[in-house]
Amino acid sequence: MKECAAVLKEQILAQAAWALAQEPVTITASASPRSAGGKHDFYSEGDYWWPDPDNPGGPYIQRDGQSNPDNFVAHRQAMIRFSKIVGALASAYLLTSNEKYVVHAWKHARAWFVDTTTRMNPSLLYAQAIGGKVTGRSIGVIDTIHLMEVAQGLLVMERSPANNKALYAAIRNWFSEYLVWLTTHPYGKEEMAAENNHGTCWVMQVASFAKFTGNQELIGFCRERYKTILLPGQLAADGSFPRELKRTKPYGYSLFNLDAMTTICQILSDEKENLWTYTTPEGRNIEQGIRYMFPYVQDKGKWPLPKDVMYGEQWPVAHPFLVFGAGAFHTKAWFETWKRLDHLPVVEEVVRNLPVRNPLLWLDASNKRN
Numbered sequence: 084m085k086e087c088a089a090v091l092k093e094q095i096l097a098q099a100a101w102a103l104a105q106e107p108v109t110i111t112a113s114a115s116p117r118s119a120g121g122k123h124d125f126y127s128e129g130d131y132w133w134p135d136p137d138n139p140g141g142p143y144i145q146r147d148g149q150s151n152p153d154n155f156v157a158h159r160q161a162m163i164r165f166s167k168i169v170g171a172l173a174s175a176y177l178l179t180s181n182e183k184y185v186v187h188a189w190k191h192a193r194a195w196f197v198d199t200t201t202r203m204n205p206s207l208l209y210a211q212a213i214g215g216k217v218t219g220r221s222i223g224v225i226d227t228i229h230l231m232e233v234a235q236g237l238l239v240m241e242r243s244p245a246n247n248k249a250l251y252a253a254i255r256n257w258f259s260e261y262l263v264w265l266t267t268h269p270y271g272k273e274e275m276a277a278e279n280n281h282g283t284c285w286v287m288q289v290a291s292f293a294k295f296t297g298n299q300e301l302i303g304f305c306r307e308r309y310k311t312i313l314l315p316g317q318l319a320a321d322g323s324f325p326r327e328l329k330r331t332k333p334y335g336y337s338l339f340n341l342d343a344m345t346t347i348c349q350i351l352s353d354e355k356e357n358l359w360t361y362t363t364p365e366g367r368n369i370e371q372g373i374r375y376m377f378p379y380v381q382d383k384g385k386w387p388l389p390k391d392v393m394y395g396e397q398w399p400v401a402h403p404f405l406v407f408g409a410g411a412f413h414t415k416a417w418f419e420t421w422k423r424l425d426h427l428p429v430v431e432e433v434v435r436n437l438p439v440r441n442p443l444l445w446l447d448a449s450n451k452r453n
Contacts, residue, residue, distance in 0.1 A: 084446040087406060090422050091443060092178060098427075099175030102168040103187050107194035109165075109201045113157035119218035120209040123202060125162075127226055128154035129211045142215030148331030148392040150432060159226055163434060165195060166229040170441035173236030177443055182245040189247050192237060196257040197250060205261035207270065221273035224265065225284050228438040231346075234258060234295040235444045258292045262301060265289055275308075279326040280340040283313055287343045287438075290350045306351050306358065313344065315363045322375025332391035334379070335398050339436045341372050345404040346438075348411070349445050359411040373408045373417070380405070381420055394432045401426040403439040410446065 111122050118126035130150045132143040168191055172184040194201045210223020237254060240246065265271040266289070275285045286305050293301035317340070319325050327336035348358040348369055362368040379386045380399045391398075405421035408414065428434055439445065 084443065086418065087443055087446055088178060091174070091426065094426060095171060095174045095178060095441075095443070098167070098171035099184060102171040102175075103183070105164075105168055105191075107165075107191045107201065108161050109195050110158040110161055110203050111201045112161065115155040115157070117155065117212070117214065118209055119212070121204075123204045124209050125158050125203055125207055125226065126209045127156060127159050127211055127223060129213045129220070129222075130154065132213045132216075134214070143213050150393065156431075159229070159435065160431075162226070162229045165191060166232045166438070167440065169236040170232040170444065173232075173239045174441045174443045176240055176243065177447060182243060185240045185243040185245040188236065188240060189245075189250055192233070192254055193250055195233075196254045202257075205257050206264045206268070219270070221270040222277070222281055224271060224274040224288070225281055227261075228284055228288055228343075229435075231288060231291040231438050232441055232444060234291055236441070238295050239444050239447055255296050259296050259298070262289065262292050262296065262298060265292075266301070278316060279324075280336060280343060283317070283340055283343040283347070286313060287347050287350070290347055294350055302351065305347070306356060309344075309347050309351070309358060310361055310363070313347070314361070314367055314369070315365060317344075318367045318369075318372055320365075320367070322371035322373075324372070328388060332393065332395070333388050334383075334386055334395060335391050335436065337376060338380075338398055338402055338404075341376055341404045342402050342437070342439065344369055344372060345407045346445070349403075349407045352411075370408070370412055373404055373412075376404075377417060377420070380424075381416075394430065397428065397430045397433045400424050400428045400433060400437065402437075403442055403445070406442045407445070 110125055114122065115126055118124065120126055131145055131147050133146055133151045135141050135144045169188050172188040175181070176184040196202055207219070207223050207227060209219040210226045211220045212218050213220070237251070241251065274281055276282065277285065286308050289301055290305040293305065317324050317326060324337055324340050327333060327340050330336045352358045359369060380402065383399065401421050401424040405417045409418035409421065428437065
């Protein structure tokens with residue numbers, strides 16, 4: 084953690100200074116006339132769906148990997164902004180122990196989860212809608228990966244003397260309600276069963292929110308799902324993710340899924356069970372996944388497969404799998420590569436696929452609740 088803090092300190096303090104100047108903006112600040120939900124319902128539209136030029140008023144058609152710039156993304160942008168704010172404030176608190184960061188973080192958290200005029204409903208009924216087809220989809224669940232650093236940041240700040248215990252309990256209750264939705268609603272169940280990065284991200288989110296709420300049953304469930312479903316079902320013998328390689332953005336999706344897999348290991352590994360070293364009966368483990376991708380991160384020119392149809396030039400960035408993996412396997416080359424890559428990407432497509440932007444929060448050894 085010390086080496087990571089030394090790399091990020093200046094950036095964290097600058098980001099925290101920005102965050103201190105920000106007022107809360109929740110999903111209630113914007114709305115789309117195309118949403119079937121209400122003011123407090125998160126809404127987004129499928130990124131790769133476009134109007135049909137042969138039937139302009141009809142159902143949208145898919146262009147896999149090509150994001151439609153006219154789709155409604157204001158709620159996602161607000162959530163990413165919220166994640167950046169709390170992540171920066173919590174990271175600065177870790178470095179300085181200054182309570183001002185905690186106080187300001189509570190202000191934003193209250194607006195998102197507690198204040199009845201601005202809070203978001205703990206469900207995703209209207210995410211990833213498609214014009215003329217559906218008002219929401221199970222794959223919309225992936226949009227809330229950006230609440231993970233909110234939960235982790237609040238967990239880090241729980242020990243602060245400035246912690247508002249009543250507010251904290253109310254926020255935990257919000258996440259508990261959302262976990263019920265994620266694990267019981269058909270959208271949540273369908274997302275859990277996805278055999279690609281969507282299934283990975285379901286486990287990653289549920290693990291993060293279960294850790295925040297202290298839900299030991301779900302923590303255990305996520306561990307088992309990683310060991311028995313995700314790792315053997317998605318990782319090939321050579322360390323690649325074949326389902327991601329089949330997509331129109333094989334490079335970016337491989338990085339994204341590896342980030343999610345390693346974040347699961349980081350969240351759920353403790354002194355009793357180490358997912359980093361877990362190996363399936365067939366001999367698969369997450370270290371193979373990192374070793375497969377690392378040469379193509381170190382030198383993207385070596386990538387042997389087709390280039391991504393969009394945003395391929397914007398990858399790689401400072402991926403969490405590099406810094407988490409470096410710590411787990413004591414591999415300096417991974418850390419040095421992470422150190423030189425971009426820690427503050429601004430391209431929206433990259434940002435939305437990078438839920439862990441403040442690795443210091445996840446490396447904090449004092450927060451092993453599980």
